Amino acid sequence: MTTVALAAQSRTETGKGMARSLRRQALTPAVFYGPEVDPIPLILQTRDLEPLITTGAGENILIDLNIEDGKSTQSHRAMIKEIQVDPVKQNILHVDLYAISMDKKISVEVPITLTGTAIGVSEEGGILQQVSRTLEVSCLPDRIPDAFELEVTDLAIGDSLHVSDLEIPEGIEVLAEDELTIASVVPPTKVEEIEPEVLEEEELEEGEEVEEEAEAETKEEGDKE
Secondary structure: OEEEEEEEEEOOOOOHHHHHHHHHOOEEEEEEEEOOEEEEEEEEEHHHHHHHHHOOOOOOEEEEEEEEOOOOEEEEEEEEEEEEEOOOOOOEEEEEEEEOOOOOOEEEEEEEEEEOOOHHHHOOOOEEEEOOOEEEEEEOHHHOOOOEEEEOOOOOOOOEEEHHHOOOOOOOEEOOOOOOEEEEEEOOOOOOOOOHHHHHHHHHHHHHHHHHHHHHHHHHHHHHO
16 A cells, blocks of 8 residues: 655635636645545645656555644545546646545555456457456555456456456455456457459449439430420
8 A cells, every 4th residue: 555645735715716826836726525524625736746646556545644724734644535637638627635544444446457468369369358447345544455466368268357366355345246357358350351343243233223324314304305
């Protein structure tokens, strides 16, 4: 479990105008809240957030949050609940930080990483499909794994791996069915080729029909005259 320290400053102003002003100063608006914590609007340094978001642990990062209000500093344990990102510019717009207790279990989504090269791909020409990319679990915050690894080397075409094939560390409760498929190898997609002769013949028939219709119309017009 990755643990990092994050400094924050409390704020009293809210609204879209304030948020835009903060972003222009390389700052990110945020909010900290939880079951026993009233929401606290925050200001974060964007440069401090970027390394957290780009880590392999994703949002499953334990944060030592230090909030300054100008008079004192409050320390809390938190996790990233939600990150809002601009879909075009990809810059951080807003962050939700959720208060946690180290002695209470929480539910989180843990990434699933596939390792190795399936024989169904390397030797049989199949396609490896990862059906489930995360797994929901319940555990204490300090027990959250960075990721679950699953070896796929022995998978042939038609084979699949499920939640029951994962090695789950002690103290972690999986909140998904054992039969849930994680990965499988499927046959390659066949592309049927149309023979040129057939295509040419069809085009010729269509051309003849158009030509016959044109001749018929010309004849009708001639008869009318």
